[in-house]
Amino acid sequence: MCGIVGYVGSELAAPFLLESLKRLEYRGYDSAGIALIEDGKLVRFRRAGKVRDLEHDLHGAAYSATVGIGHTRWATHGVPTDRNAHPHLDCHGRIAVIHNGIIENHAVLRERLENDGHVFSSETDTEVLAHLVESLYDGDLLDAVRKAIGQAQGAFAVAILSQDAPDRIVFAKRGSPLVVGRSEGAAYVSSDVPALLGKASEVQFLLDDELGEITLDGYRILTLDGRPVHRAPHRVSADPVAIQKGGYKHFMLKEIHEQARSVGETLREKLDQGTRLLGMPALEQVDPDFDHIYFVACGTAHHAAKVAEYLWESVLPVPAHAIIASEFRLRNAHITPRTLVIAVSQSGETIDTLMAVRSARSRGAHVIALVNAEQSAIERESNAAVYTRAGIEIGVAATKTFTAQIAALGLIGLALSRVKGAASEAESSRELRELALLPGRIVEALRVEDKVRTLAERLRHASDVLFLARGALFPIALEGALKLKEISYIHAEGYPAGEMKHGPIALIDEGTPVIMLASRGPAYDKLLSNMEEVKARKGFVIAVSDAPEDPNLVRLADEILPVPTSSGISSPILFTIPLQLLAYYVAVSLGTDVDQPRNLAKTVTVE
Numbered sequence: 055m056c057g058i059v060g061y062v063g064s065e066l067a068a069p070f071l072l073e074s075l076k077r078l079e080y081r082g083y084d085s086a087g088i089a090l091i092e093d094g095k096l097v098r099f100r101r102a103g104k105v106r107d108l109e110h111d112l113h114g115a116a117y118s119a120t121v122g123i124g125h126t127r128w129a130t131h132g133v134p135t136d137r138n139a140h141p142h143l144d145c146h147g148r149i150a151v152i153h154n155g156i157i158e159n160h161a162v163l164r165e166r167l168e169n170d171g172h173v174f175s176s177e178t179d180t181e182v183l184a185h186l187v188e189s190l191y192d193g194d195l196l197d198a199v200r201k202a203i204g205q206a207q208g209a210f211a212v213a214i215l216s217q218d219a220p221d222r223i224v225f226a227k228r229g230s231p232l233v234v235g236r237s238e239g240a241a242y243v244s245s246d247v248p249a250l251l252g253k254a255s256e257v258q259f260l261l262d263d264e265l266g267e268i269t270l271d272g273y274r275i276l277t278l279d280g281r282p283v284h285r286a287p288h289r290v291s292a293d294p295v296a297i298q299k300g301g302y303k304h305f306m307l308k309e310i311h312e313q314a315r316s317v318g319e320t321l322r323e324k325l326d327q328g329t330r331l332l333g334m335p336a337l338e339q340v341d342p343d344f345d346h347i348y349f350v351a352c353g354t355a356h357h358a359a360k361v362a363e364y365l366w367e368s369v370l371p372v373p374a375h376a377i378i379a380s381e382f383r384l385r386n387a388h389i390t391p392r393t394l395v396i397a398v399s400q401s402g403e404t405i406d407t408l409m410a411v412r413s414a415r416s417r418g419a420h421v422i423a424l425v426n427a428e429q430s431a432i433e434r435e436s437n438a439a440v441y442t443r444a445g446i447e448i449g450v451a452a453t454k455t456f457t458a459q460i461a462a463l464g465l466i467g468l469a470l471s472r473v474k475g476a477a478s479e480a481e482s483s484r485e486l487r488e489l490a491l492l493p494g495r496i497v498e499a500l501r502v503e504d505k506v507r508t509l510a511e512r513l514r515h516a517s518d519v520l521f522l523a524r525g526a527l528f529p530i531a532l533e534g535a536l537k538l539k540e541i542s543y544i545h546a547e548g549y550p551a552g553e554m555k556h557g558p559i560a561l562i563d564e565g566t567p568v569i570m571l572a573s574r575g576p577a578y579d580k581l582l583s584n585m586e587e588v589k590a591r592k593g594f595v596i597a598v599s600d601a602p603e604d605p606n607l608v609r610l611a612d613e614i615l616p617v618p619t620s621s622g623i624s625s626p627i628l629f630t631i632p633l634q635l636l637a638y639y640v641a642v643s644l645g646t647d648v649d650q651p652r653n654l655a656k657t658v659t660v661e
């Protein structure tokens with residue numbers, strides 16, 4: 055989950071690297087560093103802190119280097135200190151390595167290298183690679199890297215710069231993502247496309263066990279056994295504006311406001327003229343005899359899967375279960391060739407989800423990936439992929455990708471029920487008509503913003519917040535609690551409202567905020583009863599509701615956040631919006647780092 059970038063060109067490398075690192079900071083942001091070839095010598099700058107701190111250190115220094123590498127870190131081995139920041143060097147300071155991933159056999163390699171006289175100066179696994187390349191170097195950097203990664207176990211994407219080969223950057227990949235790109239007179243390597251937007255005109259996504267080099271002539275990719283790789287490159291289509299804040303104070307707020315579009319785009323490609331479900335190519339190979347569905351996902355994506363678990367019960371005649379990906383392999387989930395697995399992941403890189411996909415496939419399941427990033431590892435290892443079309447999401451706390459996942463899963467459920475011959479035409483056309491109205495309703499739901507901002511001032515003093523709901527809104531309660539925890543660091547828990555009396559009620563004291571998702575529907579009256587129970591303990595009830603004028607609700611709730619009326623797939627999406635805004639404004643009021651909350655990373659590539 056670190057960000058890596060490299061540049062060979064005719065312009066100054068340092069400003070490009072710093073700008074790119076800022077764009078990659080969502081991947082990790084506890085330390086940053088760059089290495090340059092300056093007047094034929096390798097120079098390195100690194101420190102704990104954000105990219106802007108590194109930039110501050112470098113401010114005013116006129117480096118003329120046109121070749122360099124840069125790194126932004128999310129600590130795994132070794133605490134975030136200056137010493138553990140990348141790039142890491144060999145004994146003589148001639149080779150610099152930046153790395154994303156984990157070298158699993160680092161201890162063995164380190165011991166061997168230390169016995170051979172190499173002196174280490176950090177606690178990281180990465181430094182092993184610098185010394186290993188040094189020990190294998192005999193005039194050909196690419197060959198030394200090839201031999202080094204032949205000895206390394208684990209997942210990695212690396213970029214390596216050497217003073218002895220000052221016109222190139224060597225790269226290699228296994229597990230962690232890496233992309234190379236080029237434009238007129240320059241070549242690039244990076245963990246992810248956003249760093250290259252507006253720079254590279256074409257990119258190539260590397261596959262595992264590929265390596266190569268970038269030079270002024272572009273990029274060259276080889277397999278581990280030295281065969282040249284030729285694949286058609288991808289044109290870079292995203293606009294650099296997509297990774298700017300566009301007048302918003304934070305990416306998270308911008309992304310919350312983008313949801314009418316991101317949900318709309320996600321639906322559009324799967325619907326004909328907004329009302330008829332199109333066949334999804336990824337579902338064409340699904341055997342109609344499937345008899346069980348598992349969703350595997352982590353974090354927010356798991357909550358989207360959990361919404362689908364509820365929604366699909368009413369459209370599909372087979373059971374569907376959402377399992378947290380890191381638990382999936384530990385359980386003896388009953389998997390046969392008739393099992394369908396849906397892997398949900400914004401990034402398509404999350405290692406726990408990837409491992410669950412591998413495990414499911416090795417046991418014969420058919421796996422469909424639902425991803426936002428194309429060409430990801432999870433997509434490649436699945437049988438087929440469906441996309442959310444949320445665009446690039448930069449805020450570490452997922453927002454627009456979550457609602458896009460629910461929308462996409464809703465349609466996948468309907469499509470699968472057709473595969474099964476179980477679809478009721480009337481049901482699905484009612485659902486599709488509702489969905490056509492959804493983008494407009496999202497805009498309407500966002501009008502609650504001012505009210506939420508005021509309410510956030512009251513919540514900022516809370517030490518515990520409960521989120522309660524029933525049915526398909528229960529996962530939205532989980533997501534609301536997760537959002538608040540992630541960015542405001544206030545303890546929050548989501549519970550099915552019916553469970554309150556079995557434990558969480560003990561937490562309710564005078565003024566404890568309890569957020570209750572009160573949707574008009576079969577569970578509405580029961581939820582009002584739960585509200586009575588909270589009131590009886592002097593809790594502070596915030597009702598998020600599509601029945602904001604109901605006198606019973608008005609009597610019980612201290613505050614009401616209205617949500618537009620809807621049903622089916624639309625309802626959990628619309629109930630999410632006030633909760634995202636609430637987490638955002640509480641965090642802003644507390645002054646936390648909203649887009650880069652402490653200890654978190656957007657893409658988690660360690661187990």
Ligand code: G6P
Nearest residue numbers: 353354355399400401404452655
């Ligand atoms: C990290 C992020 C979460 C995200 C989860 C799964 O923990 O901080 O926001 O939900 O990973 O990510 P994925 O890319 O697989 O959806």
